[in-house]
Amino acid sequence: MNKMQITQASVPEGVIDLGIGQPQVDLLPLDKMNLAWEHQLKQANPEILQYGLQQGDARLRRELAGFLTRAYNNAVGPESLLVTGGISQALDLLCTLLTRPGDTIIVEEPSYFLALRIFRDHHLNIVGTPMDENGLIIPALEERVKQYEPKLVYTIPVYHNPAGVTLPAQRREDLVRLSTIFDFLIVADEVYQLLSYADPPPPPMAFFDTAERVISLGSFSKILAPGLRLGWMHAQRQLLEPFWMCGALDSGGGSNPFNAAIVSSAIELGLLQENLQHLKTTYTARRDVLCRALKEHIPQLNFTLPHGGFFIWAELAGRMAAESILEKASHHDVGFQPGVLFSSMNGLGSFLRLCFTYYAGEDLVKGVRRLAQALGGTR
Amino acid sequence: MNKMQITQASVPEGVIDLGIGQPQVDLLPLDKMNLAWEHQLKQANPEILQYGLQQGDARLRRELAGFLTRAYNNAVGPESLLVTGGISQALDLLCTLLTRPGDTIIVEEPSYFLALRIFRDHHLNIVGTPMDENGLIIPALEERVKQYEPKLVYTIPVYHNPAGVTLPAQRREDLVRLSTIFDFLIVADEVYQLLSYADPPPPPMAFFDTAERVISLGSFSKILAPGLRLGWMHAQRQLLEPFWMCGALDSGGGSNPFNAAIVSSAIELGLLQENLQHLKTTYTARRDVLCRALKEHIPQLNFTLPHGGFFIWAELAGRMAAESILEKASHHDVGFQPGVLFSSMNGLGSFLRLCFTYYAGEDLVKGVRRLAQALGGTR
Numbered sequence: 119m120n121k122m123q124i125t126q127a128s129v130p131e132g133v134i135d136l137g138i139g140q141p142q143v144d145l146l147p148l149d150k151m152n153l154a155w156e157h158q159l160k161q162a163n164p165e166i167l168q169y170g171l172q173q174g175d176a177r178l179r180r181e182l183a184g185f186l187t188r189a190y191n192n193a194v195g196p197e198s199l200l201v202t203g204g205i206s207q208a209l210d211l212l213c214t215l216l217t218r219p220g221d222t223i224i225v226e227e228p229s230y231f232l233a234l235r236i237f238r239d240h241h242l243n244i245v246g247t248p249m250d251e252n253g254l255i256i257p258a259l260e261e262r263v264k265q266y267e268p269k270l271v272y273t274i275p276v277y278h279n280p281a282g283v284t285l286p287a288q289r290r291e292d293l294v295r296l297s298t299i300f301d302f303l304i305v306a307d308e309v310y311q312l313l314s315y316a317d318p319p320p321p322p323m324a325f326f327d328t329a330e331r332v333i334s335l336g337s338f339s340k341i342l343a344p345g346l347r348l349g350w351m352h353a354q355r356q357l358l359e360p361f362w363m364c365g366a367l368d369s370g371g372g373s374n375p376f377n378a379a380i381v382s383s384a385i386e387l388g389l390l391q392e393n394l395q396h397l398k399t400t401y402t403a404r405r406d407v408l409c410r411a412l413k414e415h416i417p418q419l420n421f422t423l424p425h426g427g428f429f430i431w432a433e434l435a436g437r438m439a440a441e442s443i444l445e446k447a448s449h450h451d452v453g454f455q456p457g458v459l460f461s462s463m464n465g466l467g468s469f470l471r472l473c474f475t476y477y478a479g480e481d482l483v484k485g486v487r488r489l490a491q492a493l494g495g496t497r
Numbered sequence: 498m499n500k501m502q503i504t505q506a507s508v509p510e511g512v513i514d515l516g517i518g519q520p521q522v523d524l525l526p527l528d529k530m531n532l533a534w535e536h537q538l539k540q541a542n543p544e545i546l547q548y549g550l551q552q553g554d555a556r557l558r559r560e561l562a563g564f565l566t567r568a569y570n571n572a573v574g575p576e577s578l579l580v581t582g583g584i585s586q587a588l589d590l591l592c593t594l595l596t597r598p599g600d601t602i603i604v605e606e607p608s609y610f611l612a613l614r615i616f617r618d619h620h621l622n623i624v625g626t627p628m629d630e631n632g633l634i635i636p637a638l639e640e641r642v643k644q645y646e647p648k649l650v651y652t653i654p655v656y657h658n659p660a661g662v663t664l665p666a667q668r669r670e671d672l673v674r675l676s677t678i679f680d681f682l683i684v685a686d687e688v689y690q691l692l693s694y695a696d697p698p699p700p701p702m703a704f705f706d707t708a709e710r711v712i713s714l715g716s717f718s719k720i721l722a723p724g725l726r727l728g729w730m731h732a733q734r735q736l737l738e739p740f741w742m743c744g745a746l747d748s749g750g751g752s753n754p755f756n757a758a759i760v761s762s763a764i765e766l767g768l769l770q771e772n773l774q775h776l777k778t779t780y781t782a783r784r785d786v787l788c789r790a791l792k793e794h795i796p797q798l799n800f801t802l803p804h805g806g807f808f809i810w811a812e813l814a815g816r817m818a819a820e821s822i823l824e825k826a827s828h829h830d831v832g833f834q835p836g837v838l839f840s841s842m843n844g845l846g847s848f849l850r851l852c853f854t855y856y857a858g859e860d861l862v863k864g865v866r867r868l869a870q871a872l873g874g875t876r
Contacts, residue, residue: 122555126548126750146546152538159531167525167722169505176501203582203726206749210593214618219597235744239593343546345754347582365614370585371505375724377755 127476134485135453136472139279139428145400145475146343147393154384166379169371172362174201174350175378181385182350186336189312192321200351200358203373204344205309205335208351209233211367212270212305212333213240215360222268226254228431228460228469230279230307233272246462251422253278253285256292263300270303276319277310277427280460280471284319284425290326297331303357304332309349310427312341312394315402319426324352333357338381340428341394346377401428401475404482408474411486416493430472431457434493440470443492452488506855513864514832515851518658518807524779524854525722526772533763545758548750551741553580553729554757560764561729565715568691571700579730579737582752583723584688584714587730588612590746591649591684591712592619594739601647605633607810607839607848609658609686612651625841630801632657632664635671642679649682655698656689656806659839659850663698663804669705676710682736683711688728689806691720691773694781698805703731712736717760719807720773725756780807780854783861787853790865795872809851810836813872819849822871831867 127138158166166175173179179196186194202208217223219241225234227246237244245266247259254273263271273293275285285293297304306323324334330353337349351358361367372378384390405423408430412419421432434440440456447453457469474482506517537545545554552558558575565573581587596602598620604613606625616623624645626638633652642650652672654664664672676683685702703713709732716728730737740746751757763769784802787809791798800811813819819835826832836848853861 122559123550124542124544124547124555126550140548143543143547146543148538148541148543148546151546152534155531155534159527162527163503164522164525164527165503167527167530167724168503168522169519169718169723171502171505176503180501203586203753204749206745207582207586209748210745211589214589214593218620230748232744232748235747237744239744241597339548343755344548344750345546345758347749347753347755365611365616365618366585366589368614369588369609369611370583370726371723374582374726374753374756376722376726377753379724 133451133453134477134481134488136477136485136489137453137455138476139455139473140344140476141340142476142478145397147389150384150389150393151343151380153387154380154389157383157387158379163379166376168375170375170378171372172367173358174199174372175375175382177382178378181382185385185390186352190321190325192325194352197355198324198352198358200361201373201378202335202349202351203347204339204349205307205337206232206236207347207373208335208349209236209305211361211364213237213242215364216303217242217269222266223270223272224259224262224266224268225272225462226274226278227462228280228457228466229272229462230274231459233307234462237272244462249281249283251283253283253289254293256289256296259293260296263296263302267300268302270305271297272305272307273323274307275323276308277313277424279310279427280429280431280455280457282422282424282427282429282431287320290320290323294326294328294331298329306332306334308334309337309340311336313398313401314426315398315405316425322352327354330354330357341397342381342384342390346374346381348374348377348381404474404479407479408472408482408486411483415486415490418493428473428475430474432470432472434468434470437468439467441467447489447492450488450492452485452492454489512830512832513856513860513867515856515864515868516832516834517855518852519723519855520719521855521857524776526768529763529768529772530722530759532766533759533768536762536766537758542758545755547754549754549757550751551746552737553578553751554754554761557757557761560761564764564769565731569700569704571704573731576734577703577731577737579740580752580757581714581728581730582726583718583728584686584716585611585615586726586752587714587728588615588684590740590743592616592621594743595682596621596648601645602649602651603638603641603645603647604651604841605653605657606841607659607836607845608651608841609653610838612686613841616651623841628660628662630662632662632668633672635668635675638672639675642675642681646679647681649684650676651684651686652702653686654702655687656692656803658689658806659808659810659834661801661803661806661808661810666699669699669702673705673707673710677708685711685713687713688716688719690715692777692780693805694777694784695804701731706733709733709736720776721760721763721769725753725760727753727756727760783853783858786858787851787861787865790862794865794869797872807852807854809853811849811851813847813849816847818846820846826868826871829867829871831864831871833868
């Protein structure tokens with residue numbers, strides 16, 4: 119078999135691209151998936167290959183509800199979950215069913231760059247709202263809500279991609295209060311909720327919902343495997359109805375019933391919990407390595423230690439433009455994501471996003487040394 | 498474990514619902530999927546769990562291109578394929594990327610009822626166009642195209658669901674010619690293309706494309722397993738670009754890379770071909786049983802023998818309303834899909850759709866006998 123590109127990230131030999139926001143391939147649990155598959159196979163249920171329920175596999179929702187209840191230390195019922203094909207598919211479906219072209223969606227500045235692409239594909243009017251070290255700033259959001267009357271507010275309230283910050287409980291309550299006054303829905307992308315390297319964060323936004331205003335989005339991509347394309351919506355039941363009534367999920371028989379069945383076994387066997395624990399240990403160490411190396415080799419970078427997630431969001435001193443360094447960095451065989459990518463208003467030029475999950479420790483240090491050379495020295 | 502509903506079709510004990518358009522659970526190839534999985538596992542490639550390419554798994558596209566080339570007896574290249582999460586997801590994405598609310602889509606009368614739901618979810622203006630025993634009638638379509646200036650024409654050109662008919666080569670050429678004159682795209686839902694019980698049908702619509710006007714949609718749902726949520730677009734490369742450039746597939750890393758890898762093994766090992774052959778033999782026999790039973794027990798039903806697919810599309814004599822029999826049928830523990838469901842203009846009241854793939858022979862006969870009682874006798 120010829121060598122062909124299989125995965126999305128394609129890095130030339132020898133390059134360390136700290137811009138890639140993915141788990142390292144070595145951390146993907148093929149053996150655990152095999153155990154889960156064998157467990158399914160033993161049950162001899164060809165039904166896992168049939169059209170499934172629009173709301174998603176019943177066993178997965180039951181197992182996941184139990185898993186999340188333990189993880190959040192807060193009760194989650196299977197009826198409040200809808201299985202999705204990952205957060206990307208969920209965002210896409212959500213735009214289809216809840217918006218029309220020209221509707222306004224308010225996003226954080228910065229925000230997840232590919233979510234912005236999904237919103238653009240749906241021709242939404244994207245308006246940015248500023249954040250500080252505690253996530254989105256409520257009075258600033260209120261101003262924009264009054265001015266733009268958004269249909270949706272898209273937030274990444276926990277271990278933000280790229281900013282790393284987490285919205286405290288008080289702001290979460292304030293956000294929900296705003297949503298009831300100004301009649302918008304909150305879409306909370308909580309893909310990193312369970313990847314905590316310190317005290318647990320506040321519970322997901324869905325727990326703050328007092329009036330059917332919040333859809334929390336979760337995913338197996340960061341805690342098990344992205345290639346499964348499996349995630350969930352967590353919301354009050356009535357908010358989920360438009361989704362399980364929609365044509366695409368009715369016609370297709372729900373999202374990924376086959377994978378859902380295998381993952382339900384992975385949860386039942388304790389493999390998901392084991393995998394999550396392993397990732398947390400690994401990523402904590404890698405985060406520390408990256409942060410230490412940055413402090414040592416690039417003291418002119420400002421950043422705050424993230425308590426979870428995948429990323430360091432760092433600002434160059436003197437408002438230097440990150441994009442202007444990209445080419446130089448490539449000469450030093452190192453890459454990163456420039457901040458402007460995460461801006462809905464063409465800002466954030468002096469920021470860069472560095473990921474600590476795709477490379478092991480020694481490569482992270484090597485990458486930082488190269489970046490230091492690109493920033494400081496000449497070639 | 499409590500008994501819970503797993504599959505989409507939920508039929509009360511003892512009822513024979515000839516309306517269900519799904520494969521029988523017993524025909525779903527769990528053992529073959531296990532062989533394919535073991536083949537993947539032996540290759541020890543955790544990459545199958547990673548974010549994949551937007552266009553879809555490269556191995557699947559290569560294997561599928563070879564498989565389709567043999568099946569169609571016409572060359573298909575991997576570059577002309579894009580992996581989808583099944584036809585339902587493909588239709589949804591297609592509406593997002595190629596239409597705006599209020600755009601017109603022309604559909605056949607009758608058409609696949611859940612596709613109509615997807616189009617409604619995208620707020621399209623749905624216009625029906627009549628068919629005869631050879632599929633859509635070109636002069637009638639031309640009239641509607643002139644009047645409504647559609648963005649898309651959605652056709653099921655082969656073993657139509659529900660009508661069972663197939664569009665001949667000449668009409669396919671005429672349809673493409675119209676699309677170039679009146680500037681619309683043809684979306685061909687060819688989910689039953691490979692399920693032929695007689696001479697092969699004309700090749701997929703994509704082979705008739707002379708001017709980047711046709712997107713052919715295929716699926717593993719009917720030839721392997723619906724629960725995989727895996728299918729493909731087949732079109733000239735430039736037509737596929739908006740899809741692999743879109744936010745949802747970029748963010749998610751393509752459609753279902755894990756399943757795609759397993760299915761690529763199923764093709765490589767010859768299991769897909771074997772499964773398809775088994776289904777064709779089984780379904781041919783079931784079709785014949787259903788047709789014979791209908792002729793014997795319900796002579797007042799008019800239908801033509803379908804040469805492929807899942808369905809008999811039958812008309813009640815004397816323009817009797819099929820819906821009016823539904824309740825009576827339920828008293829006789831038998832079900833069907835009333836024709837009106839497949840109409841975009843609230844017509845087709847005297848038709849019913851009967852599926853011959855979900856039940857084995859004796860149940861099909863039993864179902865027909867019950868239907869005959871519901872139609873003719875009193876309870």
